[in-house]
Amino acid sequence: MSDEQDMERDERRRALSEAAEWFAQWRSGEMTEAQRDAWQEWHDSGAQNRWAWARIEALSQRLGGELEDDDRQAVNGVIAEARRRRTGRQRLWNGLASLMAMAVLTGLAWQPLGIDDWTQRWGADYHTATGEIRRVTLDDGSRLWLNTASAVNVDDASPGLRLELVSGEVLIDTGRGRLVVETPNARLTPLGTRFDVRLGDSDETLSVFEGAVKVRPRAADRASEASRVIETGQESTYTSRSVASPRPAEPAGDAWTGGVLLADGMPLGQLVEELGRYHHARLRVAPEVADQTLLGAFPLQDLEQSMRMIDNTLPVRVRRVMPLWIEIEPDRVASVTK
Structure with missing residues (x-):
């Protein structure tokens, strides 16, 4: 292995360890506004950090939704260990490796593609x-x-x-x-x-x-x-x-080549599913609003802008559970007002 490959490997290990720490803080529910700003600065400071955070979130979402209670408790224990940080970054890396191994052993994958694919x-x-x-x-x-x-x-x-x-x-x-x-x-x-x-x-x-x-x-x-x-x-x-x-055929079916999703009466559920193909994020639409339709040009690679457009167009509430976990729910206030 070349020196350059060694450096890249070490950099990814560092980023994954730091991502595990940040994720543990998010899971704790005790992050202050200053800590959130610090997380954002860390996340935006380099491609390796963004890559590591996406991997941690993707794996967490898969595990959280599909593991049995006992396994989920074990996963939470690994995250708690990362949070405590008593024995330094090597322990954090070992904990993260255990989390990944658990996903493999339970038949899960942290990406939709198998190794061969x-x-x-x-x-x-x-x-x-x-x-x-x-x-x-x-x-x-x-x-x-x-x-x-x-x-x-x-x-x-x-x-x-x-x-x-x-x-x-x-x-x-x-x-x-x-x-x-x-x-x-x-x-x-x-x-x-x-x-x-x-x-x-x-x-x-x-x-x-x-x-x-x-x-x-x-x-x-x-x-x-x-x-x-x-x-x-x-x-x-x-x-x-x-x-x-x-x-x-959809007349504008090739609009994606310009980075745009053209919706002409497209159901919200279908639109969000399409947007999800372009982002390492968990996007969930409540069944009550999934059939509401939209008209517009949505930027495929700008998730924030697309979410704002949805929020401003439909009587829904776009709620960010975590940085890469978004849920779209009925706007209860708008419903009461009506």
């Missing part, structure tokens, strides 16, 4: 982190926009160009050459076009904005019969065995 994403030719949107121009003139937490591989060794969508979502504006897109469920053959592909848990969604795209499912009994061409202005959801009948 995580390795595939970050080992891909082009990839993005959570919240990142990236534009890539290929040798044949094709342009790609990778959405948050996405990855693609590019193979130009065979005739034409072959893209493999490993994870997430990509918008493709085809160039002058032949192009094929491979996904876990299908092979897509664009016919001079601009289209978007998004992977889901079990199915995938194709939206065509220009031209047409042929979808050929991988596991269909007769792939030729199961294939379907999706035309301009259409979108379809497909699995490895079948392609659903096309429906009208």
Whole structure:
């Protein structure tokens, strides 16, 4: 391991230890305004600190919601140990390591991706982190926009160009050459076009904005019969065995390439779910207000601004439980006033 790698490892260990201490203070419920300001200064002072805080919060949210009572008490004990800080930073690191190990042993993960998926994403030719949107121009003139937490591989060794969508979502504006897109469920053959592909848990969604795209499912009994061409202005959801009948595509479905989510009567629950893809945060919408609809352009990468827009538009209360834990509830005061 190089000196540079050693330094990075030590820096991350330092940041995680400090994050554990800050998190313990947040959990105590005894933080003063001055301490909150100090936490904010620490959080904003470096990328490693922000990374460490996101990891601690993500793990805590998973554990807090899914562990049994006995395990949750054990986790709280680890956090309490961090708070006491009796034996220095090494004990803090050991406590944090124990917390992570407990997550593994109980079958949980601190990120939605498993190790294999995580390795595939970050080992891909082009990839993005959570919240990142990236534009890539290929040798044949094709342009790609990778959405948050996405990855693609590019193979130009065979005739034409072959893209493999490993994870997430990509918008493709085809160039002058032949192009094929491979996904876990299908092979897509664009016919001079601009289209978007998004992977889901079990199915995938194709939206065509220009031209047409042929979808050929991988596991269909007769792939030729199961294939379907999706035309301009259409979108379809497909699995490895079948392609659903096309429906009208959202006209502004590619607005995310400019960092914007356009809502035209979009339910609040759906909007917040979309925003959550771009942030290391826990966003919860109370069922009573989840169906309220919004109209507007919401900045995908500015969570604070989007929350303010929601708060100012709907009769709801945006409540920050912790820095990266936000709950949206009915505004009781507004309801009484009405």
